[in-house]
Amino acid sequence: METRHLTCICCPIGCQLEVKMENGEVISVTGNNCPRGAAYGRKEVTDPTRIVTSSVRVSGSVTGAKAVSCKTAGDIPKGKIFDAIRDIADVIVPAPVHIGDVVKANVADTGVDMVATKEVI
């Protein structure tokens, strides 16, 4: 039986979770204040994922903006964070850009899009 101690990252409270595992299977999660914490505890030890936020270059902005912030539309495997960053390194999006616009579809082959999070004119 293995016990892992984690901090939940779902919300700013940051509950201290205790996850008990046996043979790679999660037996229990305790310490969470809400169901999201239990789900996170389970996921973090079996298939950890993250939302990645970054920025990409913008061209042709009338306000002279040089970059637009972006995020993965959903979480992606933690191990693919840098692949996702590499995959958007050469992206240049033309202005105007709207929140939710796809700046890179299926980033790093995760099935998740990288979308803009800022309005740029």
Place this chain on the structure above:
Amino acid sequence: MYDVIIIGGGVIGCAVARYLSHYHASVCLVEREEDVCSGTSKANSGLIHAGFDAPHGSLMAKYNVEGSKMMPALAKELDIPFRRNGAMVLCLNEEDVPRLEALYENGVKNGVEGLELIGPDRIHEIEPNVTDDAVAALYAPTAGIVCPFLMTVAFAENASVNGVEFKLDTEVKAITPAAEGGWTVQTEAGVLKAKCVVNAAGVYSDVFHNMVSAGRKLHITPRRGDYCLLDHTAKDLTDCTIFQVPGKLGKGVLITPTVHGNIILGPTAVSIEDREGVNTTAAGLSELLNKAGATVKQLPANQVITSFAGLRAHEDGHEFIVGEVEDAPGFFNCAGIESPGLSSAPAIGKAVAEMLRDKLSLSEKEDFIPTRRGILDPKTLSREERNALIKEQPAYGQIICRCENVTEGEIIDAIRRPVGARSLDGVKRRVRAGMGRCQAGFCSPRVIEILARELGVESSEITKSGGKSNFIVGTTKDRY
């Protein structure tokens, strides 16, 4: 071949350049940093001493008193922020009173006007915040404060307008006699020749003197002084410059207002070997806060917004070395210029210019432009004038440095003028952007953009103070 090459773009070199530009002569000032005012001239107390401190009969005394007398007219001519705020040397112990009296006598002999020995009542009448431990003080009403950056820049701009050539980023490597007479000055950018050379090289002035003279060798020990700068909110601490009775290593830690409404504490005095050792130390900062704290009732130490250090060019003889070197004709020293160097700059500049005039039989220019208008500060204009200016030049309507209230128009002016700013520190010294309480946190990205645009270079090429002091190392994800 130039008539004169001046080595060093600090306040002394620029002063010599300015006074020399009165005369018909080809003059070139070489400075190894990217801007004038990059050495000791940018890290000192900003004082125009009354002149009571320098030993009677010395060049220090002579040039200090003369420089102090020249300042009011010069400040008007060249638009240099300067005012006579007065100074007080405090005696905190009865047994130091004789030293105070000796200082007074020395000052009178030096020709300083208005000196007074005063007691505790008068001390507190003038400056209520002075410590109650003060038993006596020497009061010097003619002591003044000046902006050392603008003083140096004003000399440089006026010299440039009157024909002096400035070669910045040009380090002098060696000086040798030229076969045809005069001097060969070797720099990294090539060889220059001149009939006469002026050595105003600050902490390196001994190095250049010793290259040309077989006689007395000069030896300079850099003597570092740490300073702290207090926010404008501390400005009511004192209006007078407050000293303590001087010790062996110098005038000691002082408290002074600056012309821009800050308070400076410092300097300490530590002899070091590194001629580039302008780093502050924990011990130095702690020492100066303690010593300054001894002279006033309540030192607002939590109002410190920055600290810095400067190096005094202390020569073994503790005296200015000004004039032609006997066994190196045409080589003129301005060496060992430690305190009261800033105060003496106008006098030294004029004296050395006149020495060169006589040496080279120079004639006076008819079209010499004696005056300079400084960088326009829109805050000094009336509302109507300011709005008229903004209509004509909208850049004056955009605040870039919010702590010191500096507009884009002023920054552009600082860059475009003769011997203009080419780095963030250059802009800072000329218009104060970055000198306020947030210490360039807000304005530096904006100033970088303005410099890049004005100089026609990439933002990544903009530096803090030339050389490799770039701010930006690349663009995001450029390593992938």
Place this chain on the structure above:
Amino acid sequence: MKEVDIVIIGGGPAGLAAAVSAYDAGVRSILILERDKELGGILNQCIHNGFGLHTFKEELTGPEYAQRFADQVRERSIAYKLNTMVLEISRDKVVTAMNREDGLFDIQAKAVVLAMGCRERSRGALNIPGFRPAGVYSAGTAQQLVNIEGYMPGREVVILGSGDIGLIMARRMTLEGAKVKAVAELMPYSGGLKRNIVQCLDDFGIPLLLSHTVVDIHGKERVTGVTIAEVDGNLKPIPGTEAFYSCDTLLLSCGLLPENELSRAMGVEMNRATNGPVVNESLETSVSGVFAAGNVLHVHDLVDYVSEEAGAAGRAAAEYVRSGGEHSGGHEIPVATEGGPRYTVPCTIGPQKVGETLTLRFRVGSVMKDRFVSVYLDDERVTRRKRQVMAPGEMEEVKLTRTMFDKHPDLQRITVKVEEA
């Protein structure tokens, strides 16, 4: 001179929320003055997640959160000026501002909402000795360069300060291709959210050095390294523990200071514990008709609370304008504290002016476990809430109601107590 009912200084999250709520409370003559080229304030450079959980029940990035409020401002056609710097506010609420198009101009306001946010503590204010090379940045300035301008300020980074900005920048710099060698923190605990320790440091193997600080900066032109030392119980460096970390960048995340230059210049009474104005239950300062909200009032951790607070200030400003300034003054009771709170916002409460609800916010001075937070009106406890953990880095809230005050017509004392369980 132009006249505007409510002038709002700052178009960041506080200013935007105050504008929207003032409008919804019935005032139409509103003007937001913003110094940046767009609305949104500091949120524009906070491109990370974690905003809006309370307000929108969604997790948004900073720019997305800001856009929600900017949209609300535009939907209501509330007036705003960009690239406009406020230079002065007089005691009679004449606001002097400047921009390229209008030049220098005055506006007579009936009410003013201060929403200027805060700035970062600089290296100079921290008295860190050493050289002064390029490469020393406050974390926020580096964030601006990376997120807005797309520049890298350095390649090998040491960060001083484990507050959220420092932690966020540790991750940001790593993702953009830099190597973050360590985050040093003066205190024995981190000031940032635990989730940020996980997502920004643990995820990338960046060491967190608690009870450490930077004692020297090396490099004459550009940073070449820093010396980090351990500190003792008095936060003083311990001689002999110094270690050199080579790097070309030092980021400082050592505290935020509310930007109250304008407030101080107009004579607003300041609270030394928060560095923000002293305010009453309506978030009104000591100058009648001048309100404050957001980071300029006290430094917040969650923008959701900023929006709530600013919403209350906007409503109060609207009430002030509609009542012709009569909804001001009157008997106010100072809020006393016991057992832990370093300060409270508001500092005073005028019971007759309390609306349906009143949110009281505070921070504790040290980490506290297993406590109750209670509010007493005279000797009666009117609310009590269990708190498992409280930390200086996490702002606390207590909600009071109009009903509670109605039950105490001759109220003398208000006390916020942190009590042992």
